[in-house]
Amino acid sequence: MLNYLKTIKTISLAVSATLVLSACATTDGTEDIDDRYMRSEKGPELQIPPETTEVKVTDSYRVPEGVVITKRDAQGKRLSLEPPQLLLVAGDGVWEDSERDQPTVWVRGDSEQLVTYIQRFMDAHNINYQNTDTTSVTTDWVTDSDENQVSEYLGTYSVDGERHKFSLEVVESKPNEVALQARHIAYQQNTDDQWTDVETSSRVAKQFLNYFIGYYDSERTREARQRILQQAKINVELGYNDQGSLALVTEREFLAVWDQMPRVLESLNLEITDRDRSDRTYYFRVNEPEDGFWSWFGDSNEAKVDLAPGDYQIKLSDLNVGGVSLSFYGAEGDLLDSSTVTRIYPEFAAEFKRGTGKK
Incomplete structure (x- = not known):
């Protein structure tokens, strides 16, 4: 009977110690935390049952002396409930x-x-x-x-x-x-x-x-x-190259014009057949207009400039006064006449000025 009571008391002490330690360590950080534990008093002395002269407490269930938590300041009500606010640093620099x-x-x-x-x-x-x-x-x-x-x-x-x-x-x-x-x-x-x-x-x-x-x-x-x-937009005018032939001229540098040339030619439905950077020349073709079934739906390859079907060249040259000239040649390298250059100038000028924005 004595051993039974000792065992029960040992288990009770273990459970009590666990509950005390758990209660003392529980704070949820909210502002309405119950801090009455800070004012708790020492409980009654342990009562030993009649006819019991000894209670054996093992080391694994030893109850700590005193209430350690009472030596700390209550923190719950001083904790902020607001999440940290970060600076959303964006962009370069x-x-x-x-x-x-x-x-x-x-x-x-x-x-x-x-x-x-x-x-x-x-x-x-x-x-x-x-x-x-x-x-x-x-x-x-x-x-x-x-x-x-x-x-x-x-x-x-x-x-x-x-x-x-x-x-x-x-x-x-x-x-x-x-x-x-x-x-x-x-x-x-x-x-x-x-x-x-x-x-x-x-x-x-x-x-x-x-x-x-x-x-x-x-x-x-x-x-x-x-x-x-804005940098993609190029203002082109009628002028003369350094050889005195009628050409399209611009104050922009060679690379700016060279890089925009594929977009301009494609926008005018002019097929690029080749390019030679070392010779500063683009080769393009004016295709025969389609008059089949798909042309009824506006899917036409008809050139948007008044040029006869065939192969052509555009040669870019630096001007002595600064800027670049665009001279037009036929398939055999023969310079197009002034009337032809004048006739196709408006479409080329409009496409260069449009840049990469929406049409």
Whole structure:
């Protein structure tokens, strides 16, 4: 009987120890955590059953002396429930400066250029602002009544019944690189028609900076695309090559014209048969127009220039005054007459000027 009671007591002590340790180690990080365990008192002394003079406790179930957890400070209510906010650094030439207290990114360029982008950002999103100096832009109060979409970009920080002020400032400059810092400088909530101050947050500042970075990256991408399209456009006029023959002439360099030639010829339904870079010559063919079944559906190979079917050449030559001339030859290398060059000039000029954009 004594051994039975000893065994039961041993199991009870083991279970009690497990429950105590489990309860002491359980915190879910929520703000409504029950911290009454911090004020718990020592329980009653262990009572030994009658006729029992000894309780054997094995080492594997030894109960620790004292309650260790009471020597720590309660942490649950001081834990933030908000997830970390990352800077969504995007695009070439933008990187985060994680060493600064406030959200900061380095941007390739100069201060004046970047501030111009910030002003364009504010204007594009209907955000009222003011320039405190040449390196800083500060918003007026941003509220839910404004005609902007700021609330959609502040994540969980809705501006419904709230208002915020932000600043974007160039805080450091290096050769061809500047540091842009965002600050959440004011935050108020409306309670009973009274505005009360609320503590500002670097998380909100990061979200506003992300808002600008997204705009900045999209604008830079759009401008780069426009530059590429503009560079692809070539203005061609009637003129003369260095031998005095009528030709198409342009101020652009050889490579720009050479690279655009396949697109121009294909757009005019002129079949490229060969090319010789060393001789700076493209060879093309004007095919006989199709008048069969598929021509009824507009699937025609008819050339869009007034040239007789046959083989031709276009030779590119550098001009002494700068630029390039495009001279037209027949299959045997005979120069086309001036009237023919004049007749086909409008179509070639239009295709070169169209560039790689949509027709």
